[in-house]
Amino acid sequence: MTVLELTQLTHWTMINSGPLETPIEGVYVGDLLSYVMGNAKPQQAWVTMQTHQNVIAIASLKEFSVLILIDGNSMDEEALQSARDNDISILVSPLPAYETIQKLVQLGL
Amino acid sequence: MIKTYDLEANDFTAAGSISSDIKKIAKSYGMSVEMIRRVAVACYEAEINMIIHSHGGQIQLNVDDDWFTIVFRDTGPGIEDLELAMQPGWTTASLDAQSMGFGAGMGLPNIKKNVDTFELLSSPKGTLLRIGFRQKGESV
Numbered sequence: 602m603t604v605l606e607l608t609q610l611t612h613w614t615m616i617n618s619g620p621l622e623t624p625i626e627g628v629y630v631g632d633l634l635s636y637v638m639g640n641a642k643p644q645q646a647w648v649t650m651q652t653h654q655n656v657i658a659i660a661s662l663k664e665f666s667v668l669i670l671i672d673g674n675s676m677d678e679e680a681l682q683s684a685r686d687n688d689i690s691i692l693v694s695p696l697p698a699y700e701t702i703q704k705l706v707q708l709g710l
Numbered sequence: 711m712i713k714t715y716d717l718e719a720n721d722f723t724a725a726g727s728i729s730s731d732i733k734k735i736a737k738s739y740g741m742s743v744e745m746i747r748r749v750a751v752a753c754y755e756a757e758i759n760m761i762i763h764s765h766g767g768q769i770q771l772n773v774d775d776d777w778f779t780i781v782f783r784d785t786g787p788g789i790e791d792l793e794l795a796m797q798p799g800w801t802t803a804s805l806d807a808q809s810m811g812f813g814a815g816m817g818l819p820n821i822k823k824n825v826d827t828f829e830l831l832s833s834p835k836g837t838l839l840r841i842g843f844r845q846k847g848e849s850v
Contacts (some may be wrong), residue, residue: 632756635816636753639823651811655758658726662733662750679723 619690654680719766729753738744
């Protein structure tokens with residue numbers, strides 16, 4: 602599944618758009634950044650409740666396909682600018698973490 | 711090739727920018743994708759450690775035919791117990807840093823896991839972390 606397909610299937614809001622044809626190779630869920638750095642794999646979708654600017658640095662360094670924020674959370678302008686600079690796709694799920702992940706599982710991720 | 715970066719303490723907004731630059735340089739040297747990823751993880755963790763815990767300092771990248779070496783040198787306050795600091799899950803990060811997802815106590819273990827050489831020296835005057843990646847071969 603590509604980032605574009607996930608966006609179309611979930612109808613979640615895309616607050617920044619990176620390369621939409623990037624394939625998504627699984628999902629990593631985590632809010633402790635060192636666990637994300639140490640354990641997540643490139644091209645995964647990263648589901649997190651963290652919304653500060655440093656999340657973008659991690660998404661870029663780890664080469665995630667898409668960042669998924671939960672609970673309808675958004676990012677401040679500085680973080681969004683950083684996402685634009687780094688070409689990071691960001692989706693906002695209106696659902697809490699558990700339901701967000703349920704949805705991703707239902708879609709086959 | 712030698713490149714030096716200055717790093718300010720507590721500058722969370724810039725955190726990761728030096729690691730990104732070093733990752734780009736690693737790419738430009740034709741390193742394998744796997745090695746570039748290891749460099750990125752180790753650098754990021756060390757950069758964040760300096761931002762969270764130190765009074766600031768310098769990061770120096772040194773590339774020669776055989777080694778890709780990065781030295782993180784700060785001006786204190788030092789790591790009180792190096793053995794504890796290497797223990798997964800142990801942290802001295804502030805609650806503020808922890809609420810942002812930093813300070814999981816996995817930084818130094820993550821660095822050690824991803825490098826070919828690891829040297830950590832510390833006193834109240836400062837900490838020096840030297841990590842190296844062999845340019846040829848995938849030994850980790």
